[in-house]
Amino acid sequence: MRDVAVVGFAQSASVRRETSGNEVEMLMPILLEAKEQAGLDRQDIGFTVSGSCDYLAGQPFAFVSALDAVGAWPPIVESHLEMDGAWALYEAWVKIQTGEADTALVYAFGKSSMGDLPEVLTIQMDPYYTAPLWPDAISLAALQARAYLEASGKTERDLAEVATRNRRAAAHNPKAQLRSSADPATLLGAPYLVSPLRKHDCPPISDGCAAVVLACGDLVKKSRRKPAWIRGIDHRIEAHALGVRDLARSPSTKLAGERAGVGRGPIDLAELHAPFTHQELIVREALGLGGSVNVNPSGGALAANPMMVAGLIRIGEAAARLSTGAGKRAVAHATSGPCLQQNLVCVLETD
Amino acid sequence: MSAPVTNITTPIRLDYTYTAGRATQRFLLGMAEGRILGQRCPMCHKVYVPPRGACPMCGVPTTDEVEVSGRGTVTTFCIVRIPSDVLSVPPPFTCAHVLLDGADLPFFGLIYDCPFDQVRMGMRVEAVWAPREELAATFESIRYFRPLDEPDAPFASFKEHL
Numbered sequence: 001m002r003d004v005a006v007v008g009f010a011q012s013a014s015v016r017r018e019t020s021g022n023e024v025e026m027l028m029p030i031l032l033e034a035k036e037q038a039g040l041d042r043q044d045i046g047f048t049v050s051g052s053c054d055y056l057a058g059q060p061f062a063f064v065s066a067l068d069a070v071g072a073w074p075p076i077v078e079s080h081l082e083m084d085g086a087w088a089l090y091e092a093w094v095k096i097q098t099g100e101a102d103t104a105l106v107y108a109f110g111k112s113s114m115g116d117l118p119e120v121l122t123i124q125m126d127p128y129y130t131a132p133l134w135p136d137a138i139s140l141a142a143l144q145a146r147a148y149l150e151a152s153g154k155t156e157r158d159l160a161e162v163a164t165r166n167r168r169a170a171a172h173n174p175k176a177q178l179r180s181s182a183d184p185a186t187l188l189g190a191p192y193l194v195s196p197l198r199k200h201d202c203p204p205i206s207d208g209c210a211a212v213v214l215a216c217g218d219l220v221k222k223s224r225r226k227p228a229w230i231r232g233i234d235h236r237i238e239a240h241a242l243g244v245r246d247l248a249r250s251p252s253t254k255l256a257g258e259r260a261g262v263g264r265g266p267i268d269l270a271e272l273h274a275p276f277t278h279q280e281l282i283v284r285e286a287l288g289l290g291g292s293v294n295v296n297p298s299g300g301a302l303a304a305n306p307m308m309v310a311g312l313i314r315i316g317e318a319a320a321r322l323s324t325g326a327g328k329r330a331v332a333h334a335t336s337g338p339c340l341q342q343n344l345v346c347v348l349e350t351d
Numbered sequence: 352m353s354a355p356v357t358n359i360t361t362p363i364r365l366d367y368t369y370t371a372g373r374a375t376q377r378f379l380l381g382m383a384e385g386r387i388l389g390q391r392c393p394m395c396h397k398v399y400v401p402p403r404g405a406c407p408m409c410g411v412p413t414t415d416e417v418e419v420s421g422r423g424t425v426t427t428f429c430i431v432r433i434p435s436d437v438l439s440v441p442p443p444f445t446c447a448h449v450l451l452d453g454a455d456l457p458f459f460g461l462i463y464d465c466p467f468d469q470v471r472m473g474m475r476v477e478a479v480w481a482p483r484e485e486l487a488a489t490f491e492s493i494r495y496f497r498p499l500d501e502p503d504a505p506f507a508s509f510k511e512h513l
Contacts, residue, residue, distance in 0.1 A: 022372025025404040028412050042410055058367035068403055071410020114367045123363065132361040 004096050005220045005227035006348065008038030008213030009316035014177040014304035017113040018207040023052075023062070026209050027069040027109055035105065038213035039222035042071050045213075046101030048078045049092050051085035051108040052308050055120050066109060077101065084108065085210065085312030086273070086334030086344050092214050093233055102219050109209035110307035117205050117307070124337060126240060137338065138202055142194040144247040144339040145278040149196060151248035152281070156196055159277040160184035163200040163302055166280075170299025177204045177304040203275035208306030210313050228319035228330075228348045232260035235334075235344035242339060253286035253333065253343040260331075260345040262287050268327025269294040271314035273334045275301040282340065283333055297321060311335065315346050322350045374404035377416060379488040385480050387493075389454055391415040397455035421478035423451035423458070423496075424504040426512050430467050445470050449496055450512050457512050464497035473503035 010033035012026055035041065048070055054062045063080045072078065077100075081088045085108025092104035112120075118136035125131040148154065167181035181187070187200045220227050236252035236259075238245050257263075270293050274280035280302075284295065296302075298317040301310045311334025318330040327350075334344040371379060374390055378401040381388035389398045390413035392406035398417050399406070406413050428447035435442075445467060448457035460478070462470055476496040486492045 019370060020373055020376075022370050022375065022404065025372050025374070025412075028405055028410075031410070055365075058365060058369070065403070068405040068407040069410060071406070071408060073408035111370065114370060115365055120365060123365070127361060128359065131363070 002097055002099075002216045003229055004093055004214050004216045005223075005229045006212055006315065006319035007215045007220055007223035007225065007227055008034040008036070008040070009211070009320050010034040010037065011175050011210035011309075011313055011316060012208045013175045014204075014206040014208040014306050016177065016205060016207070018111060023057070023066050023109050023111060023209070024069045026111075026207075027066060027107060027211075030209050030211050031069055031105065031107060034211035034213050037224055038103075038215060039224055040103060040213060040215070040219070044219070045103050045105045046077065047092055047095045047104040048076055049080065049088040049095075049104065049106055051081045051083050051088040051312065052110060053082055055123055056110050056112055056115065056307055058115055070105070084308050084310070084334050084336050085212075086315055086346075087235065087311075087336070089212055089214070089312060089315055089346075090233055090235060090344060093230060096214060096216050102216055104214045105211065106214065106312065107209065107211040108309040108312045110309050111207045112205050112307045113207050121338070130242075138197065139194050140242065140338045141202070141276045141279070142197045143242070145196050145201070145276065147247040148278045148282055154278075154281060157184055157188060158281065159201050160187040162277040162280050163187060166296050166300045166302040169297055170303035173298045173303065175304065176299045177206050179299070179303065197276065201277040203301050203305035204303075206304050206306040206310075208304065208309050210306075210309050210316055212312060212316050212319075226323040226350055228322040228350055230346060231349050232262075232347040233345070234259035235342065237342040240341070245339070247339050248282070250282050250286040250340050250343060253283050253340065253345065256343050256345040257287040257331070260347045262331050262345060262347055265329055267293050267331050268329055269297060269318065269321055270331045271298060271300065271318040271333070272296060273301050273311045273314045275305050275310070275335075277302065279335070279340055283335075283343075287331060287333070287345065289331070294327070297326070311344065315348075318346075318348050322348055372404055374402040374413065378402055381418075382490065382492040383486050383488045385483070385486055385492070387419050387421060387451060387478070389417045389419050391417050398453060399456050400451060400454040400458055417453065419451045419453035421451070421480070421493075422499060423449040423454070423476060424509050425462070425470065425472060425474040425476055426450050426457050426509045427472060428462065428470050430470070443467065447476075447496065449476055450509050455512065460493060461495040462497070463495045471503070473506060473509070475499040475501040475504060
């Protein structure tokens with residue numbers, strides 16, 4: 001295996017509605033910043049790969065237009081995933097493993113504000129028997145939350161504590177969108193949005209983008225930051241039909257975590273892509289993270305949730321914290337699909 | 352036995368609010384004033400019309416605004432004879448790529464005031480704008496292009512823009 005490191009990471013501020021810039025205008029400064037951190041020029045990038053969703057833009061092949069931000073001349077080696085950028089990073093890691101590239105620029109963007117996000121997300125459901133009933137994303141998450149609370153014995157107060165902790169942590173993250181929270185007792189006084197979820201249990205709707213640069217071999221030394229090495233990365237998927245899954249658990253996260261080697265050493269910090277409060281508890285359990293692990297020092301997806309980007313941000317945030325000495329070993333997690341359907345786990349270490 | 356189900360209808364409708372972006376916004380506001388605004392790449396100096404805020408070849412922001420002419424050269428064209436409910440004009444009509452003078456990206460437009468068998472590559476044309484009171488922030492402010500009484504542009508002058 002080739003040792004691959006995260007050598008650059010940049011993200012836009014997450015905002016409820018970016019009205020002045022289009023995707024290309026949002027991306028350009030972020031791509032530049034990530035490459036500058038990595039000490040790499042456009043010509044040094046061996047592979048370019050992005051994650052986004054055309055349904056967010058409401059425009060077919062929106063990802064091709066976004067390539068304007070990259071500078072694809074002379075022709076570049078490029079790929080795109082209709083998935084969160086964390087999976088684009090996985091493809092880049094595989095590409096580097098094959099020896100076809102030594103560096104990769106991974107980016108992701110999502111402007112959820114252009115459509116009605118809960119309804120747009122319904123389109124990912126089975127089109128014949130589920131989507132025509134228009135179950136929105138929050139209602140589906142609430143189904144899962146109910147199943148989890150019943151199965152685990154946890155309470156709505158446990159969920160509120162997750163919300164408070166994440167959003168208060170985000171006070172130290174200038175890129176986050178929700179950066180403060182009332183205490184759990186106050187939060188529980190709010191009405192249900194979709195029982196058992198209240199507003200604080202749900203992520204904000206965010207516009208944003210992010211970029212990560214990967215490198216291996218001597219190219220890592222060009223970076224202006226301490227490299228965060230990818231020691232393990234794996235992703236797993238569960239069935240599409242919600243009815244055949246055990247929504248109270250996340251077997252795909254558990255398996256991906258085992259294959260990525262989460263348990264091979266102590267974990268200092270974790271960045272978990274859990275847009276809903278109960279999902280953080282499910283993912284923590286699946287990864288076997290104990291109470292000593294600093295979970296979501298960035299505030300996580302409850303503080304900023306740009307669709308198709310929030311998973312990639314978890315890897316970037318975990319790597320950035322290792323680079324600045326916040327720990328030696330970190331786990332980053334990304335999710336996609338309704339109710340934690342697909343999960344990716346990445347283990348990062350510094351020297 | 353009941354008849355088999357051969358078909359189900361599951362309507363989907365999603366509404367979006369498009370963000371033009373800073374560069375395209377400038378272009379659209381220019382349309383409302385009867386002006387064609389592009390942007391120049393600081394590295395390769397190409398002028399993009401309409402601008403999207405980036406040079407897709409160099410991957411850098413295009414910051415200098417440039418006003419380009421409503422006159423240009425047909426780089427390629429086709430004659431549409433297929434009727435469609437969504438078209439605002441009846442067929443047959445001519446679609447063309449027009450390389451506006453001062454721009455490096457051909458502009459899509461319709462050609463009128465010219466017999467079909469006389470439309471040709473290299474033909475010089477000019478924009479025909481909507482009446483002043485009908486100008487708006489839309490591509491449709493340019494109604495169409497019509498021939499200019501000028502010699503054809505030599506092939507070499509637009510061969511990079513096909």
